[in-house]
Amino acid sequence: MRQIAVIDDERLICDLVAAALEEDHGGEVHCALNGHDGRALLQSRPFDLALIDGVLPGVPGLVLADVAANENIPALMMSGHPDEAMKYDRFGFPYLSKPFGLEALRREAEKVMADKVEAVRRVREAVARMKTETEQLKGALAESARLIGESKEVAADRE
DSSP, X not given: OOEEXXXXXXXXXXXXXXXXXXXXXXXXXXXXXXXXXXXXXHTTSOOSEEEEESSOSSSOHHHHXXXXXXXXXXXXXXXXXXXXXXXXXXXXXXXXXXXXXXXXXXXXXXXXXHTHHHHHHHHHHHHHHHHHHHHHHHHXXXXXXXXXXXXHHHHHHHX
């Protein structure tokens, strides 16, 4: 029996996903309604799939995707926020845009579960790309702050 984790702050989404995937896959679906409970759920047992909302109270969905990958659980991100979907595309996360149909959910869930190794690798690589880009942005911001400080000093000296 497949074990599936659904982490979404909307109870209706959890219930619909559970109904669709339990029926089709004979699986057992476990839901968490916030990021903190989601992290605990992912670390509580092995799962065949984690469906994770990108915007959650407590712990962001992308952090949970990293937790899932570290637990060797393939993750499928979900979001109704266009900015989140663009981020998933940019970094290579498997995802579903809300609202999605049950057929699309079943198809994508099956695809991610069918190639668990590839799905986990994709999430690990996407997280690594995000961390690298974040560090680069932090460096660029620090350099910008330094240049602004120097510019202010030069302007003050001219007055």
